[in-house]
Structures are given as C-alpha cells and as structure tokens.
Amino acid sequence: MKMRTNWVILLGLVLLILENSIVPWLVPPAWSDRLLPHLNFILTIFVAGYAGRHTAFLFGLGFGLLQDLLSYGHLIGPYGFGMGLIGYAAGLLAGYRNFTIVVFSWAVIVFGIMLDSIVYCIYKLFRITDLVYSFVFYWQVAPTALLQLLVALVMYVPVRRYLVKPAVSSGDESPE
Amino acid sequence: MVSAIFRLMRNKRLFILMIGLIVFIALMGFTLGRTRLTWPEKFINDAFGTVQGVLYRPVGAVADFFRDLGRLSDVYKENEQLRMTVAQYTQDQIRFNELETNNKRLQEALDFTEHQKNMDNYRYLIAQVIGSTSNPYEKTITINRGSKNGVKPGMAISTVDGLIGLVSKVKNFTSTVTLVTSLDANTSKGTPVSASFLSKPDSFGIIEYDAETRTLQMSKIDEKDKPAEGDKVVTSGLSSLFPKGVIIGTVKNSQVGDFGLTYTATIEPAAKFDHLREVFVIVVPEVDEP
Numbered sequence: 218m219k220m221r222t223n224w225v226i227l228l229g230l231v232l233l234i235l236e237n238s239i240v241p242w243l244v245p246p247a248w249s250d251r252l253l254p255h256l257n258f259i260l261t262i263f264v265a266g267y268a269g270r271h272t273a274f275l276f277g278l279g280f281g282l283l284q285d286l287l288s289y290g291h292l293i294g295p296y297g298f299g300m301g302l303i304g305y306a307a308g309l310l311a312g313y314r315n316f317t318i319v320v321f322s323w324a325v326i327v328f329g330i331m332l333d334s335i336v337y338c339i340y341k342l343f344r345i346t347d348l349v350y351s352f353v354f355y356w357q358v359a360p361t362a363l364l365q366l367l368v369a370l371v372m373y374v375p376v377r378r379y380l381v382k383p384a385v386s387s388g389d390e391s392p393e
Numbered sequence: 394m395v396s397a398i399f400r401l402m403r404n405k406r407l408f409i410l411m412i413g414l415i416v417f418i419a420l421m422g423f424t425l426g427r428t429r430l431t432w433p434e435k436f437i438n439d440a441f442g443t444v445q446g447v448l449y450r451p452v453g454a455v456a457d458f459f460r461d462l463g464r465l466s467d468v469y470k471e472n473e474q475l476r477m478t479v480a481q482y483t484q485d486q487i488r489f490n491e492l493e494t495n496n497k498r499l500q501e502a503l504d505f506t507e508h509q510k511n512m513d514n515y516r517y518l519i520a521q522v523i524g525s526t527s528n529p530y531e532k533t534i535t536i537n538r539g540s541k542n543g544v545k546p547g548m549a550i551s552t553v554d555g556l557i558g559l560v561s562k563v564k565n566f567t568s569t570v571t572l573v574t575s576l577d578a579n580t581s582k583g584t585p586v587s588a589s590f591l592s593k594p595d596s597f598g599i600i601e602y603d604a605e606t607r608t609l610q611m612s613k614i615d616e617k618d619k620p621a622e623g624d625k626v627v628t629s630g631l632s633s634l635f636p637k638g639v640i641i642g643t644v645k646n647s648q649v650g651d652f653g654l655t656y657t658a659t660i661e662p663a664a665k666f667d668h669l670r671e672v673f674v675i676v677v678p679e680v681d682e683p
Contacts, residue, residue, distance in 0.1 A: 288526030
C-alpha cells in the first residue's frame with residue numbers, strides 16, 4: 218500500500234498548527250499539563266504502517282524538528298530525534314506484522330510511551346528537568362498515551378479512506 | 394575482538410543510529426542556552442505564529458465565553474468584592490498623588506538624573522497569545538510581539554493577575570515566552586527571578602517552581618525576614634531588564650531552609666499559567682551605557 222505523500226505532509230502541517238492553537242483550549246485547565254497529545258506522532262505511526270520505514274523516518278525527523286523549533290525554549294532536537302527513531306522502529310514493526318487495527322493501537326500506546334520517555338531522558342541528560350521518572354510517567358506520560366490512542370482511533374478511518382492509496386483492495390483489512 | 398567490532402560496524406543500521414545520536418547530541422548541546430536565532434528559524438516561527446494566531450484567538454474567545462457562562466452565578470459576589478476594592482483604591486489614589494508630588498519635589502531637590510527619575514516608568518506592551526506548545530519540559534507560549542516592537546530576551550511577562558514568565562527567544566514579529574513553571578534552581582536553565590515581600594522591600598529570595606506540588610518556592614530568605622502567611626511576594630527587580638514590584642503570589646507557608654540559616658516559603662502563584670489570551674510585556678526604560 219502507498220500513501221498520498223503530498224496530502225500527508227499537508228495534513229502534518231495542519232495537525233501541527235492545530236496542536237499548538239486549538240488543542241490547548243480543548244483540554245480542561247486542571248489537566249493542561251497532563252494531556253499533551255502529539256498529533257504528528259500519531260501521523261508518523263500511520264506513515265510507518267502504510268508507507269514504510271524510510272518514509273516514516275524522514276517524516277518523523279522533519280516534523281519533530283519543526284515542532285522543536287516552534288517550542289524552542291531551551292534546546293532543539295528531542296522530538297526530532299525521538300520521532301525519527303520511532304518512525305523507523307514502527308516501520309520495522311509494520312514490516313514484520315500485518316498492520317491491523319489491533320497492532321496499530323498497541324503501536325500508538327507503546328511508541329507513545331517510548332517517545333515521551335526518550336524526550337524525558339534527553340531533558341534529564343541535559344539537567345533541564347529534575348523530576349523523577351515514576352512521577353512523570355503517572356503525571357503526564359500515561360494519560361497522554363491514552364488520549365493519543367483515542368485520537369488515533371478517531372483518525373483511523375478517515376486516514377485510511379482518504380490518504381491510503383488502495384493497492385489490492387480498498388476499505389477492509391486484507392493482507393498485502 | 395577486532396573482527397567483532399568490524400562486524401558491528403558493518404551493521405549499517407546501528408552505525409547510522411550511532412551517527413544520528415552523536416549529531417543530535419551535538420545539536421542539542423549547541424542550541425542549549427542560545428539567545429540569538431538565525432533567520433530561517435525566525436522565518437519559520439513567524440510564519441507558523443501568524444497562522445496559529447488566526448486560530449488560537451477566536452477559539453480562545455469562544456472557550457472563554459462558555460467558561461464565563463458557567464461562572465455566571467459568581468458574578469454578583471465578584472461585583473460586590475470589586476466595588477469594595479474600588480472604594481479602597483480611590484482612597485489610596487489621593488494618598489498616592491500626594492506622595493508622588495512629594496517624591497518629585499524631593500527628586501528635583503536632590504538633582505536626580507533623567508534616567509534615575511524614569512527608572513520606575515515601565516512601559517506595558519500588550520500582546521496577544523497566539524499559541525502554546527505540547528512539550529512538557531518546555532512549556533512555552535508564543536506572543537505576537539517581536540524585536541520590531543522592542544521586545545528583548547529576558548523581559549518579564551505578566552497578566553493582570555501577576556508574573557507568568559520571561560521572554561526567551563525573540564523573532565521579528567513573534568516571541569517565545571518561557572513560563573515561570575519552568576524556572577528551577579536545581580537545573581541548568583539559569584535566569585533566576587529574585588523576589589521580595591511587599592511589606593519588606595529589602596527582603597530577598599529566589600523563585601523557583603516545584604512541579605510536583607504545583608506551587609512556587611521562594612528560597613534563600615534571610616533570617617531576619619521571616620515570611621508571614623498571606624504576605625504578598627513581588628519581583629525585586631535586581632537585574633536591569635527586570636521590573637520591580639510585579640506580583641508573583643502570596644505566601645502559603647514557610648519552613649527553615651537547608652542549613653537552618655535561611656527560610657524557604659511556599660508561594661501560591663497569583664496568575665494562572667494555562668488558557669492565556671492577553672499578556673503584558675513589561676519594558677524597563679533603557680539604561681544609557683556609561
């Protein structure tokens with residue numbers, strides 16, 4: 218299966234803008250530093266599943282760096298590194314396994330936790346945060362991963378319908 | 394042994410991963426603690442900032458409208474409170490005018506220079522918030538004022554309630570603001586904010602944020618300035634770019650500090666740090682270079 222690359226990149230840009238402008242208003246005030254969904258991460262997993270690991274790597278790297286640049290307060294690079302790596306890893310997984318909705322859901326959860334952990338480790342390495350991992354996990358990583366799963370499932374049908382070029386058959390989850 | 398290393402090197406994936414790791418660590422180290430931006434960074438930030446602003450502000454207005462609807466019942470009580478505050482203010486105004494004329498007269502008598510006279514004349518630049526990011530360790534907001542409007546890195550940002558952050562990166566038409574919530578003395582981020590108690594202008598302390606209790610900590614308070622519960626804490630303005638007297642919060646409780654020689658106070662922040670729409674950039678008058 219192939220993806221419509223131009224449209225995916227356009228959707229990526231739109232999601233990035235939405236993430237910085239609309240999502241903060243949708244999250245209730247008490248949860249505003251706990252629920253921080255990364256919409257482009259979800260799109261990276263889609264790209265990994267339908268377009269292969271190399272495309273996903275470049276996609277994750279590019280949009281990760283763009284996101285780093287837009288939130289540049291201390292350093293540039295954590296999301297660029299994390300999302301590039303995760304794009305490649307998810308692509309590898311999609312190569313071994315049939316990319317069904319169950320595999321996809323697990324990928325969003327596990328890689329979401331991985332991404333936030335990588336970013337945490339980088340900030341810990343540069344001594345920008347001194348929180349302990351167990352607190353960060355309970356406070357931000359776990360709720361964010363669950364919310365990302367929800368958003369990913371909402372996006373699943375539209376992305377498959379409009380962005381994935383049907384190769385063998387369209388619509389249903391047939392093996393390649 | 395050597396052949397094992399060679400075999401490892403032949404694994405292209407691992408090799409690229411290592412190179413990537415090195416490149417990224419170099420990039421992160423290089424961008425850490427930098428204040429000047431290159432023009433592509435400024436351009437990308439300004440472009441995204443403008444588009445974000447188009448969405449962020451109307452959505453914020455709608456969200457605030459619905460929140461206000463929910464709080465409609467509190468309006469009566471709030472109105473009563475405000476009326477009392479206004480009465481208080483009119484009385485204070487009379488006293489303030491008298492003191493100000495007195496102060497001016499004395500400054501003339503003592504031959505204050507023009508700069509010394511204008512030291513406390515801060516300019517409040519209103520700015521709209523046009524975005525906030527989803528990075529948990531760099532909670533930054535973007536505002537629609539940049540170097541073309543005279544914003545400089547390190548300036549204080551406040552809402553009507555109190556201090557919320559410092560300008561960290563300045564672009565041509567937008568700036569990034571690091572929130573007070575990412576100030577931390579135990580890490581390598583620098584820019585400590587010094588504070589004092591409103592009732593004791595000579596007192597001194599350093600403000601940092603405690604993410605686990607979601608309060609501010611004021612540490613290194615001198616023994617003779619024992620913090621009292623309910624005391625207002627304001628910025629002390631010891632640096633040249635930082636204004637004096639911006640409200641930070643109120644003291645919740647205090648304890649003896651690390652070595653028993655200083656006090657540490659827990660401070661309830663006065664301002665809210667999320668769902669922001671309008672902020673002020675506080676511009677301190679320029680210091681003429683000697």
